[in-house]
Amino acid sequence: MRGLKRFTKFSLNFLVLVCMFFILSSCKKRVEPTYEDNKTMQIGAWVAPNIQKDENGDYKYITESHYQDIADSGINVIYALYEAFDFNATMEALDMAEAAGIGYYVRDSSIGSLFQDVFDAQGEPIQDDVDADFELFKNRVAAYKDHPAFKGHLIFDEPGAALYDWLGLYHQYYKEYLPDKDFYVNLLPTYSSIDQRDDRTYGEYIDEYINKVNPEFLSYDHYPLMLFYEEPVLTDDYLFNLELIAEKTKEADIPFWLFIQTIGYTTISGTQTRRPEEDDIRWQVAVSMAYGVQGIQHFCYWTPGGNGNESFTTAMIDREGNKTDLYEAASKVNHEVLNYDHVYLDFTWEGTMTVPKGEENVNFRMLANNLSEHERVKDVDVEEDAIIGTFKDSKGNDGFMVVNYTDPALDKSNKVTITFKDAKKAIVYEKGFKKVIDLKRGKLTLNLESGEGRFVIPF
Amino acid sequence: MKKYVKLFSSASFVFMILLTASCSPESSDKTRLRIAFAETGYGREWLEEIAVAYEKENPDVEIVLDGNPNMTANAGPKIENGRDLADIYFLLETNWQLWATKGYLEDLSDLYQMEVDNGKTVEEKLIDEVVDFGKINDKYYALPWNDGVTGIVYNAGMFEEKGWEVPETFDELIDLAEQIKDEGRGIKPFTWPGQYSAYWNFVVYGWWAQIEGIEGMREFFAFETPEVYKQQGKLKALEAFETLIGDQSNSVNGVNGLIHTQAQMQFANGLAAMIPNGIWIETETEAALRDDFRMKMMPLPTLDGAVEPNINNTMLGDFIVVPKGAAHKDIAKDFLKFMSTDEMLLLYTEKTGSPRPFEYDPTQIEGLSEFVQSCLDIWKNSTNFYIISKNPMYFANDLNTFPKSGAPYGDIYLGDTTAQQVWQGDYDYVVERWDEFKEKNGIED
Numbered sequence: 001m002r003g004l005k006r007f008t009k010f011s012l013n014f015l016v017l018v019c020m021f022f023i024l025s026s027c028k029k030r031v032e033p034t035y036e037d038n039k040t041m042q043i044g045a046w047v048a049p050n051i052q053k054d055e056n057g058d059y060k061y062i063t064e065s066h067y068q069d070i071a072d073s074g075i076n077v078i079y080a081l082y083e084a085f086d087f088n089a090t091m092e093a094l095d096m097a098e099a100a101g102i103g104y105y106v107r108d109s110s111i112g113s114l115f116q117d118v119f120d121a122q123g124e125p126i127q128d129d130v131d132a133d134f135e136l137f138k139n140r141v142a143a144y145k146d147h148p149a150f151k152g153h154l155i156f157d158e159p160g161a162a163l164y165d166w167l168g169l170y171h172q173y174y175k176e177y178l179p180d181k182d183f184y185v186n187l188l189p190t191y192s193s194i195d196q197r198d199d200r201t202y203g204e205y206i207d208e209y210i211n212k213v214n215p216e217f218l219s220y221d222h223y224p225l226m227l228f229y230e231e232p233v234l235t236d237d238y239l240f241n242l243e244l245i246a247e248k249t250k251e252a253d254i255p256f257w258l259f260i261q262t263i264g265y266t267t268i269s270g271t272q273t274r275r276p277e278e279d280d281i282r283w284q285v286a287v288s289m290a291y292g293v294q295g296i297q298h299f300c301y302w303t304p305g306g307n308g309n310e311s312f313t314t315a316m317i318d319r320e321g322n323k324t325d326l327y328e329a330a331s332k333v334n335h336e337v338l339n340y341d342h343v344y345l346d347f348t349w350e351g352t353m354t355v356p357k358g359e360e361n362v363n364f365r366m367l368a369n370n371l372s373e374h375e376r377v378k379d380v381d382v383e384e385d386a387i388i389g390t391f392k393d394s395k396g397n398d399g400f401m402v403v404n405y406t407d408p409a410l411d412k413s414n415k416v417t418i419t420f421k422d423a424k425k426a427i428v429y430e431k432g433f434k435k436v437i438d439l440k441r442g443k444l445t446l447n448l449e450s451g452e453g454r455f456v457i458p459f
Numbered sequence: 460m461k462k463y464v465k466l467f468s469s470a471s472f473v474f475m476i477l478l479t480a481s482c483s484p485e486s487s488d489k490t491r492l493r494i495a496f497a498e499t500g501y502g503r504e505w506l507e508e509i510a511v512a513y514e515k516e517n518p519d520v521e522i523v524l525d526g527n528p529n530m531t532a533n534a535g536p537k538i539e540n541g542r543d544l545a546d547i548y549f550l551l552e553t554n555w556q557l558w559a560t561k562g563y564l565e566d567l568s569d570l571y572q573m574e575v576d577n578g579k580t581v582e583e584k585l586i587d588e589v590v591d592f593g594k595i596n597d598k599y600y601a602l603p604w605n606d607g608v609t610g611i612v613y614n615a616g617m618f619e620e621k622g623w624e625v626p627e628t629f630d631e632l633i634d635l636a637e638q639i640k641d642e643g644r645g646i647k648p649f650t651w652p653g654q655y656s657a658y659w660n661f662v663v664y665g666w667w668a669q670i671e672g673i674e675g676m677r678e679f680f681a682f683e684t685p686e687v688y689k690q691q692g693k694l695k696a697l698e699a700f701e702t703l704i705g706d707q708s709n710s711v712n713g714v715n716g717l718i719h720t721q722a723q724m725q726f727a728n729g730l731a732a733m734i735p736n737g738i739w740i741e742t743e744t745e746a747a748l749r750d751d752f753r754m755k756m757m758p759l760p761t762l763d764g765a766v767e768p769n770i771n772n773t774m775l776g777d778f779i780v781v782p783k784g785a786a787h788k789d790i791a792k793d794f795l796k797f798m799s800t801d802e803m804l805l806l807y808t809e810k811t812g813s814p815r816p817f818e819y820d821p822t823q824i825e826g827l828s829e830f831v832q833s834c835l836d837i838w839k840n841s842t843n844f845y846i847i848s849k850n851p852m853y854f855a856n857d858l859n860t861f862p863k864s865g866a867p868y869g870d871i872y873l874g875d876t877t878a879q880q881v882w883q884g885d886y887d888y889v890v891e892r893w894d895e896f897k898e899k900n901g902i903e904d
Contacts, residue, residue, distance in 0.1 A: 190536040191532040191533065192535070193535060193554055193557075193856075194535070194554065194557040194561070195554045195557055195854060195855045195856045198855070198899070199561075201540070202536065202540070226529050227528075228529075233529075235529070235532070235533065236536070236537070236543070237537070240540070240542065266718055271532060272528060272529070310654070310655075311655070311718045362543060365542070365543045366536070366537070366542040366543050368542075
């Protein structure tokens with residue numbers, strides 16, 4: 001009997017202790033997550049200032065002032081185009097990039113075809129030929145390999161898969177000699193034709209690139225802002241492309257970079273894209289961030305010339321070197337991202353929720369693995385279609401990139417209300433600026449402007 | 460009693476469901492046939508009217524149209540990944556042959572054997588030259604969409620007013636260009652879209668076919684040997700272009716910066732007397748044309764040494780396919796059979812101004828414009844040239860007409876290259892890569 005009493009007493013004490021523990025732990029202070037500012041988003045741009053010369057034989061546009069404009073816009077790496085056949089222009093551009101404090105991808109025709117003709121009939125590399133090309137490579141890049149602005153080489157744009165054996169071999173030797181430089185290759189979008197991809201499905205095209213070239217990052221382009229006669233439309237497969245790339249690069253544990261349409265163009269086959277505005281640029285950046293993009297790249301900085309099959313509007317800088325309205329627009333968006341890139345880059349993408357309003361968006365219909373719920377989210381209410389990228393940071397905190405998924409050209413705002421589980425506050429990055437918002441019963445309301453996305457960290 | 464209440468409640472529930480179902484819109488009972496189409500110069504009225512006619516004959520089918528100028532690019536990811544598929548796609552020229560070999564497309568061989576009208580099958584009704592257009596490995600996977608007429612369009616009102624004769628030979632065309640510059644008070648012989656200089660393919664391919672004949676062109680597009688790139692017809696056609704357009708005074712100033720709509724506006728505004736273009740130009744520029752503007756397509760002026768002087772370059776390439784994963788493949792085929800009847804073919808031409816590559820006589824249609832009539836006369840009275848290749852190196856775009864140079868016209872116009880250099884360059888390019896292309900595409904000797 002005494003034993004029973006003692007046991008009862010012990011049990012009661014234990015119960016009280018357990019209750020105390022739960023009461024105390026539920027009262028724990030919610031600590032606002034903090035992030036060290038030690039990460040920077042790659043903001044690249046296609047087409048460096050062109051190589052035209054003035055009457056004195058000096059480069060008209062490869063100047064300190066033009067390169068300072070690039071840096072001021074928030075672009076931190078500029079990609080060569082016209083310099084491929086002009087060594088002096090390359091060296092001048094590197095100096096100007098250094099002065100402006102940005103990186104520069106060299107396009108060098110003298111190394112463009114190295115390692116291509118080193119394969120035997122069975123597709124095996126012939127070592128003597130490889131060694132000879134490797135020596136040539138080292139000699140040709142010697143002049144600039146230690147230049148402070150030299151960040152890597154623009155090796156190939158939109159290759160077919162038949163070139164992957166070559167690119168894989170080239171990459172291997174490239175890294176042996178230039179281990180900290182970028183071997184930059186940009187891949188095709190989902191709307192490329194199957195012959196452009198050398199008879200591969202898009203999934204095969206990406207898998208084979210990752211397996212054969214073994215890249216440190218994957219860059220691709222997809223220009224979503226179209227025109228249907230005078231009416232704006234989006235490509236049907238913008239999200240499909242993002243989902244596929246985000247999943248495959250996550251599996252391979254490499255980051256992906258995406259081009260942002262900062263120009264309009266039309267093609268002879270009838271494709272009409274529109275010249276974007278500020279909210280179009282912000283929207284592309286936000287949507288790609290909702291899929292975990294780790295580098296954005298503008299197409300284009302300098303306005304390129306056309307060819308027999310396509311024609312371009314002006315880009316951020318026109319052909320005569322003048323800033324256009326898109327310079328201001330893209331700069332604004334770049335700086336918004338750079339304000340909190342160290343926070344965003346601490347997070348790892350986990351998946352993306354689609355939240356349709358009414359009849360399902362054609363872009364949503366093409367997805368296979370879009371999330372419909374998240375353990376931290378109790379409820380989402382939207383006025384218009386929205387997407388929500390879901391992330392976890394290095395300490396296990398949840399992050400959400402909430403984006404108004406309406407065509408920015410339609411100028412529709414979108415009130416999104418999210419009810420979080422287990423959250424009293426949320427950090428919200430709104431156009432790059434941080435706010436800490438108190439939540440009532442976990443509820444956060446975001447009035448998203450056209451093209452806008454906000455990064456949210458509930459705690 | 461409780462049991463009866465429960466039973467009554469259940470019965471009421473069932474009744475409510477039936478009542479609700481009977482109040483649903485009629486369309487919910489119908490099979491929805493989704494048709495996606497490249498909505499370009501031909502508009503959408505043709506398809507809307509054919510859809511209405513089909514629905515009238517098939518009241519259990521509702522046709523849903525999805526048109527977009529960018530449909531050819533949009534369709535690729537859907538067909539290749541089986542996502543969000545329409546039942547029928549009408550698309551502009553692209554390499555559908557690879558979709559067929561990959562198994563993404565429905566076999567349409569049974570459609571080709573379906574009887575259309577007067578006891579004729581679809582296959583029998585197609586123009587003989589295009590029957591093989593949709594064939595891969597003895598099966599049919601595509602149906603040709605548009606036939607065409609391309610070449611040189613001229614300002615008929617201006618020609619009549621100035622007393623200029625429509626040239627029948629290339630030499631007469633050169634003389635006419637001089638006459639226009641002399642008498643035209645600033646009017647230039649040509650405007651053209653320098654940004655899309657491939658518009659000159661319409662004319663240059665036609666001249667090439669005049670010299671080589673249809674057999675020669677078939678031989679070229681069979682790509683059995685790189686020596687086809689030594690065809691003299693290609694060189695002579697490029698040289699003719701060089702003579703005509705290499706003389707920059709024959710084009711409107713600044714032509715190199717124009718896109719097609721800008722060039723067409725210059726033509727419509729009388730800045731130039733002629734423009735390289737196709738049968739679709741009237742529909743495409745309709746809104747911008749003055750009421751009194753008159754244009755016609757001229758039969759392609761004949762080059763010296765032509766073995767086939769009367770050539771129309773159709774630029775056939777647009778196509779129709781049914782995805783393997785389509786929800787309503789049988790109805791899709793039935794719709795395509797319906798589109799091949801005389802009545803629907805005539806309706807198509809009436810609404811688009813364009814023929815389809817079937818045996819029928821569109822010139823009988825009343826009320827066609829002077830321009831469309833001139834095109835259809837050429838289509839009916841010429842040897843129509845169709846580009847059809849079954850060579851995998853062509854599907855894969857390794858081989859084409861200008862494999863090295865792309866569209867070389869802008870460079871020739873600017874004097875940056877010559878016809879001879881383009882011709883030789885393409886040959887050298889192909890010879891150097893021939894074995895590689897064959898191996899890549901699985902072609903054995």
